[in-house]
Amino acid sequence: MPHTSKLFLILLCCAANAAAQSETRQQPEALRASVADFLALQTAGLPGKVSVTVGAVDPRLNLPACPAPQAFLAPGSRAWGKTTVGVRCTAPSPWTMYIQASVAVQADYIASAVPLAQGQAIEAGQLVSLRGDLAALPAGIATDIGQVLGRSANVSLPAGTPLRLDTLRSKAVVQQGQLVRMVSSGAGFRVSAEARAIGNASEGQVVQVRTPAGQQISGVARAGGLVEVAF
Known part of the structure; x- marks a missing residue:
């Protein structure tokens, strides 16, 4: 019995020491949970179903326990695909x-x-909706057909190409040779007159027009054949 009691006391002491060390060391699972919560928040606005997988943390990690670890994206990282997330502690x-x-x-x-020809206006019958991992595709992929209709490709594209918005031109609201309504505005006045477009332009783009007197003026193209000129 004396030996049994002594062994029991040793085991009890070891358990107490282990518990004390556990309270003073940062637990790896808490760090992984912090990273998972951070990435879930960062990707909350993305379309589709988001799944987060956090890598393992070395169980031999020996960092002081932190009551409020803060996760952040490492420089050059993004919140999808393969990424690296930093976790910092400021106190104690x-x-x-x-x-x-x-x-x-x-x-x-x-x-x-x-296949899509360069410069040709894109129609609904030329498009298909596919499902896949957006994180494995280039940034800026169109996720809605309305983002693409009426626009045109900067280069010819083969069938099956995911459409990137930065490689598509917006539909022209002003076309070369078109008769447009030029609207000039300034402090206390607004004047409109007819002019002819010298080039093509999408909504919000700068376009040059020529007045009946032959003067060339730059303005901002608007839907409905309008060109805004500010003085």
């Missing part, structure tokens, strides 16, 4: 570490159903 003991993670975004995106 400052430290910083980095954890690998992966964010997949399963959503519909728009691709060409047939």
Whole structure:
């Protein structure tokens, strides 16, 4: 019995020491949870279904416990695909570490159903909706057909190409040779007159027009064949 009691006391002491160390050391699972919550917040506005996978944290990690660890994106990282998230502690003991993670975004995106010719206005029958991981595709992929209709490709594209918005031209609201209504405005006045467009322009783009007197003026193209000129 004396030996049994002594062994029991040793085990009890070891358990107490382990518990004390656990309270003073930062728990790896708490760090992984902090990263997962951070990425879920960062991707809350993305379309489709988002899934976050956080990499393992070395169980031998020996950092002081932090009551409020703060997650942040490492320089050059983004909140989807394969990424790196930093976690820092400011008090009571400052430290910083980095954890690998992966964010997949399963959503519909728009691709060409047939080859698209450069400069040709895109129609609904030329498009197809596919589903995949947006994080594995280039940035700026169209996710709604309305983002693409009426626009044109900067270069010819083969069938099956995911459509990037930065490679598409907006539909022209003013076309070369078109008779437009030029509206001039300034402090206390507004004058309109007819002019002829010298080039093509999408909504909000700058376009040059020529007045009946032959003067060339730059303005901002608007829908309905309007060109705004400010003085």
